[in-house]
Amino acid sequence: xxxxxxxxxxxxxxxxxxxxxxxxxxxxxxxxxxxxxxxxxxxxxxxxxxxxxxxxxxxxxxxxxxxxxxxxxxxxxxxxxxxxxxxxxxxxxxxxxxxxxxxxxxxxxxxxxxxxxxxxxxxxxxxxxxxxxxxxxxxxxxxxxxxxxxxxxxxxxxxxxxxxxxxxxxxxxxxxxxxxxxxxxxxxxxxxxxxxxxxxxxxxxxxxxxxxxxxxxxxxxxxxxxxxxxxxxxxxxxxxxxxxxxxxxxxxxxxxxxxxxxxxxxxxxxxxxxxxxxxxxxxxxxxxxxxxxxxxxxxxxxxxxxxxxxxxxxxxxxxxxxxxxxxxxxxxxxxxxxxxxxxxxxxxxxxxxxxxxxxxxxxxxxxxxxxxxxxxxxxxxxxxxxxx
Amino acid sequence: xxxxxxxxxxxxxxxxxxxxxxxxxxxxxxxxxxxxxxxxxxxxxxxxxxxxxxxxxxxxxxxxxxxxxxxxxxxxxxxxxxxxxxxxxxxxxxxxxxxxxxxxxxxxxxxxxxxxxxxxxxxxxxxxxxxxxxxxxxxxxxxxxxxxxxxxxxxxxxxxxxxxxxxxxxxxxxxxxxxxxxxxxxxxxxxxxxxxxxxxxxxxxxxxxxxxxxxxxxxxxxxxxxxxxxxxxxxxxxxxxxxxxxxxxxxxxxxxxxxxxxxxxxxxxxxxxxxxxxxxxxxxxxxxxxxxxxxxxxxxxxxxxxxxxxxxxxxxxxxxxxxxxxxxxxxxxxxxx
Ligand SMILES: Nc1ncnc2c1ncn2[C@@H]1O[C@H](COP(=O)(O)OP(=O)(O)OP(=O)(O)O)[C@@H](O)[C@H]1O
Ligand code: SF4
Ligand SMILES: [Mg+2]
Numbered sequence: 001x002x003x004x005x006x007x008x009x010x011x012x013x014x015x016x017x018x019x020x021x022x023x024x025x026x027x028x029x030x031x032x033x034x035x036x037x038x039x040x041x042x043x044x045x046x047x048x049x050x051x052x053x054x055x056x057x058x059x060x061x062x063x064x065x066x067x068x069x070x071x072x073x074x075x076x077x078x079x080x081x082x083x084x085x086x087x088x089x090x091x092x093x094x095x096x097x098x099x100x101x102x103x104x105x106x107x108x109x110x111x112x113x114x115x116x117x118x119x120x121x122x123x124x125x126x127x128x129x130x131x132x133x134x135x136x137x138x139x140x141x142x143x144x145x146x147x148x149x150x151x152x153x154x155x156x157x158x159x160x161x162x163x164x165x166x167x168x169x170x171x172x173x174x175x176x177x178x179x180x181x182x183x184x185x186x187x188x189x190x191x192x193x194x195x196x197x198x199x200x201x202x203x204x205x206x207x208x209x210x211x212x213x214x215x216x217x218x219x220x221x222x223x224x225x226x227x228x229x230x231x232x233x234x235x236x237x238x239x240x241x242x243x244x245x246x247x248x249x250x251x252x253x254x255x256x257x258x259x260x261x262x263x264x265x266x267x268x269x270x271x272x273x274x275x276x277x278x279x280x281x282x283x284x285x286x287x288x289x290x291x292x293x294x295x296x297x298x299x300x301x302x303x304x305x306x307x308x309x310x311x312x313x314x315x316x317x318x319x320x321x322x323x324x325x326x327x328x329x330x331x332x333x334x335x336x337x338x339x340x341x342x343x344x345x346x347x348x349x350x351x352x353x354x355x356x357x358x359x360x361x362x363x364x365x366x367x368x369x370x371x372x373x374x375x376x377x378x379x380x381x382x383x384x385x386x387x388x
Numbered sequence: 389x390x391x392x393x394x395x396x397x398x399x400x401x402x403x404x405x406x407x408x409x410x411x412x413x414x415x416x417x418x419x420x421x422x423x424x425x426x427x428x429x430x431x432x433x434x435x436x437x438x439x440x441x442x443x444x445x446x447x448x449x450x451x452x453x454x455x456x457x458x459x460x461x462x463x464x465x466x467x468x469x470x471x472x473x474x475x476x477x478x479x480x481x482x483x484x485x486x487x488x489x490x491x492x493x494x495x496x497x498x499x500x501x502x503x504x505x506x507x508x509x510x511x512x513x514x515x516x517x518x519x520x521x522x523x524x525x526x527x528x529x530x531x532x533x534x535x536x537x538x539x540x541x542x543x544x545x546x547x548x549x550x551x552x553x554x555x556x557x558x559x560x561x562x563x564x565x566x567x568x569x570x571x572x573x574x575x576x577x578x579x580x581x582x583x584x585x586x587x588x589x590x591x592x593x594x595x596x597x598x599x600x601x602x603x604x605x606x607x608x609x610x611x612x613x614x615x616x617x618x619x620x621x622x623x624x625x626x627x628x629x630x631x632x633x634x635x636x637x638x639x640x641x642x643x644x645x646x647x648x649x650x651x652x653x654x655x656x657x658x659x660x661x662x663x664x665x666x667x668x669x670x671x672x673x674x675x676x677x678x679x680x681x682x683x684x685x686x687x688x689x690x691x692x693x694x695x696x697x698x699x700x701x702x703x704x705x706x707x708x709x710x711x712x713x714x715x716x717x718x719x720x721x722x723x724x725x
Contacts, residue, residue: 156630169621184629219719
């Protein structure tokens with residue numbers, strides 16, 4: 001059993017001063033949002049990750065303490081396991097993070113680290129084999145992990161919505177896209193049956209689809225991947241949600257369209273003050289579009305920090321390795337071969353306290369049995385016994 | 389959609405030409421000498437030859453074929469030597485009996501198989517799922533004449549619940565005035581509920597026999613298609629959008645699962661056309677199947693040819709109908725070649 005040292009509650013960070021006050025509710029000023037129709041950055045042209053960061057006029061730490069004063073979503077101690085033939089897969093353990101109001105948080109990690117499982121658990125759409133075994137997820141007074149299914153169905157699609165990778169298969173192939181948007185609007189009372197088609201067309205216009213009247217009648221197979229993802233964004237934002245979860249929104253989309261989609265997604269989110277959790281493999285994408293990064297490894301959150309802090313001073317050995325391995329940030333974590341070792345088998349009954357131990361060159365004896373999770377700098381959380 | 393139907397029709401014309409050639413050839417290679425059969429066992433050699441000549445059976449095959457096609461073009465399927473009637477009118481008068489039986493069989497199997505398949509897919513490993521597996525296995529492994537005989541044995545012979553398997557109506561009842569040729573509909577239209585009940589009670593066992601036969605493939609395909617669709621990305625999207633379980637299940641999942649189910653349906657229906665022949669024999673049903681069997685036993689060419697042709701036409705029309713249905717369900721099928 002890993003002993004857990006006391007950890008600063010991120011909802012009430014100690015550095016929160018009255019100066020941060022309730023007026024500073026919006027962490028991000030409109031001017032900081034990336035312009036919507038910027039040309040995509042060609043891969044490999046960003047010389048350094050830090051260069052691609054917006055020149056922040058707001059000191060990040062202050063901004064985040066404000067954002068965390070009243071978080072949109074607070075996940076604590078989330079654990080998920082899957083029953084399989086080969087044993088129980090402990091896919092998530094003690095996963096915790098918060099998403100402040102209007103904040104855009106990146107969830108990064110290599111394949112299999114548990115990013116999608118985290119999102120699915122929050123949405124309540126885990127596989128039948130998966131089970132939330134511990135934790136809470138506070139969202140506007142509701143615990144998403146324990147609320148009755150009926151309540152959750154009213155929240156899904158209205159207060160929290162989700163966008164998936166591979167938009168072409170994520171849409172119903174035999175239903176016109178306008179109808180699919182209307183379905184959600186009608187379900188959540190966003191529009192009556194009569195007004196829904198027009199409201200759907202209006203949503204298509206908001207996601208900058210040209211000729212929305214005609215496109216509303218089109219089927220997904222008649223559209224490009226990027227266009228389908230715009231439709232997904234329209235569905236997700238149709239009911240003006242408070243939180244948007246995007247699971248690798250640019251995977252399965254043409255490279256040249258990826259930046260356009262991200263611009264649109266984050267632009268609309270910032271415009272309407274929607275908080276967002278963006279799951280991605282791409283560190284450059286995270287640094288470019290997000291305020292904060294949560295790094296996952298083998299079902300643990302290993303580091304959680306504002307973008308600038310994380311890229312300037314990574315404290316977890318895994319994060320440091322990731323950054324070192326991607327000098328331009330444009331290499332995706334998916335094709336990182338340079339980190340030695342692989343993820344531990346999550347079915348093992350004797351998993352070490354730190355799941356990175358097999359790959360770590362700073363490991364201590366204690367890492368086998370206990371793991372310290374602490375706030376090593378303001379708003380900078382790290383789960384490591386021997387941080388950098 | 390219109391272009392697709394035209395294209396399918398063009399293909400259908402070619403298949404029909406093939407069927408005409410094959411039916412002609414098939415009846416010529418069947419065992420038995422028609423002339424000898426109809427002349428009777430006591431006939432002399434000369435009498436048989438004379439009959440052969442009058443039937444046109446002594447002409448070269450090519451000439452016979454030309455005669456056959458020319459007659460077909462006039463809508464003349466020849467005369468049945470057994471009934472003495474034109475084959476076309478024989479077939480038309482018996483078609484409603486077969487159609488009523490087959491369509492009801494299909495309807496009953498659909499009404500059972502589809503909800504069964506959906507429930508089995510929604511709750512895999514549940515009681516319904518196991519029951520579904522049991523029924524589909526049984527349906528596949530029981531030959532249709534065996535099911536028919538078994539049902540007759542149990543429900544008529546042992547329990548006495550069903551009437552004797554002797555056709556469409558009890559001898560004491562008269563057929564309702566013909567409107568559609570379907571006894572259930574015609575008797576209901578005439579308000580003759582006694583006949584309606586009589587026709588219905590005669591239909592129960594043969595319809596069940598056909599339904600049990602058709603049930604298995606439909607239920608299995610519905611279950612498989614639903615299982616696949618329920619794990620698809622767009623159903624996940626629908627769930628993540630908070631849509632109600634009903635609209636996820638029907639509007640999103642089932643409509644998509646219908647595509648393979650409709651394809652299976654076409655196949656099942658064509659099997660049913662074949663199974664129908666045996667069921668009609670078992671239940672002494674006066675349809676086109678039993679007509680064809682009697683003609684076949686008597687080496688009576690024309691009705692057999694007419695029957696095969698009628699089946700082929702139905703099969704082609706059926707496939708056309710399936711294509712249209714597919715097009716209605718799936719926008720992608722409308723433009724597919
Ligand atoms: N249905 C399932 N049954 C068993 N194990 C599962 C299931 N779904 C996920 N897992 C386990 O959970 C872990 C995390 O999976 P997850 O899909 O969240 O990874 P991810 O970070 O989203 O990766 P990727 O970048 O490839 O999408 C995996 O190691 C996997 O073994
Ligand atoms: S130092 Fe220890 S706790 Fe930190 S990453 Fe390495 S093994 Fe894990
Ligand atoms: Mg994933």
